[in-house]
Amino acid sequence: MMWTKAAGACLLAAVTLAGCAMPARDEMVPERMAFAASGMTQEQAKIAALRADILALGPGIDPAEAQRVAEVAVLKPLQWARDWDVVDPPLVHNMKVNHGLKPRGLCKDWADDLQRQMWALKLRTIDLHRAIANSRNVKLEHSVLIVSAKGARFEDGIVLDPWRQGMGRLWWSGTMDDPRYSWDAREDVFAWKREWKVRVAEDR
Template sequence: MRQLLFSAFVALGLAGCGGAPVEHTVPQTLAFAQVEAEETKIAELTEMLLRLGPGVDLEEAARVARIAVEEPLVWARQWGVVDAPIIHNMQVNSGRKPRGLCKHWAEDLQQRLKRENLQSLDLHRAIANYDSILIEHSTLIVSAKGASWDQGIVVDPWRLGQGQLYFTQVKKDPKYRWLERSQVFAIKRERKARKAEREARSGQG
């Protein structure tokens, strides 16, 4: 099935996937091996998206996979991403590079996919390491329409560096344990409120 999907999505890619065009043109100088690797990754992600449920549309899954693989490569060039993710983070935080933090990849990919008006897939945001000494990490998750976020697939252009997409099932992520972003924000608001209350009581004393 994978070989069949691969062949189908190469054809879909050349035809623009039959939907809104991906704003990315593969440079003529790009080696065929790299193009083939990208097409393989697109086919693998499409297959994973289809496994999310019987209601996932094939053309829509193929379109999401192509955008998720190709668009971050464009952003990597625009943002000057040439170093490892942590090094690039330092450059962004120091003002030397414009974008490229994990939240930037997640935000831009979410906004790009929203433009596709997806009917069989949902988009979610999640955060890991919010409560540890490790660096907090944000990502985008794609699930079947109406399904819980934790039943979806992590699509993370930050992790491998230079816009190379990493993807895996949420519950099988070997590196991160995710929480829905709204839940993390709620926890942080509650902690901030408790801290303010303690400080207010301390000031009154």
């Protein structure tokens, strides 16, 4: 399959309809830039910043666990981006995955693999949550992993999103502070979809 101008035009239209313009570059907010100024690499700076944000979720979080979670969240997606040959913006890569041109790299793939990696850490003081946005509207549905303090709600956690900026570069924020998406628990979305399918079948 050739990547034609027509295909590009279709993608532009899809992006416009989805309302999901991607950030142009991997930005660090000013307070996190201080880490980079200390001589750290960008990845080290992001790990340190994410670790600090995870620890701020609650006093019971083990600093060693926060470190391991931050390392996995920042470094593993960069490896997967290489494994999956991610060289395009997220929505372009999605189209290529859906047409069989690339092996993986949909938002669900990033979230699934990140969750598996976090499970392997056998976390005791941090909980994992799955969340979905845009499940009930015409915009592009999006899936992520959220981490929180043990026993806390996903709304009080941190969204970990390696898809949003492309190339496996991790983006994160507090769940309720996300400027682009409003998140629902994945189990609630799945339950709603099952009920919707039943209603549709009964109306036929």
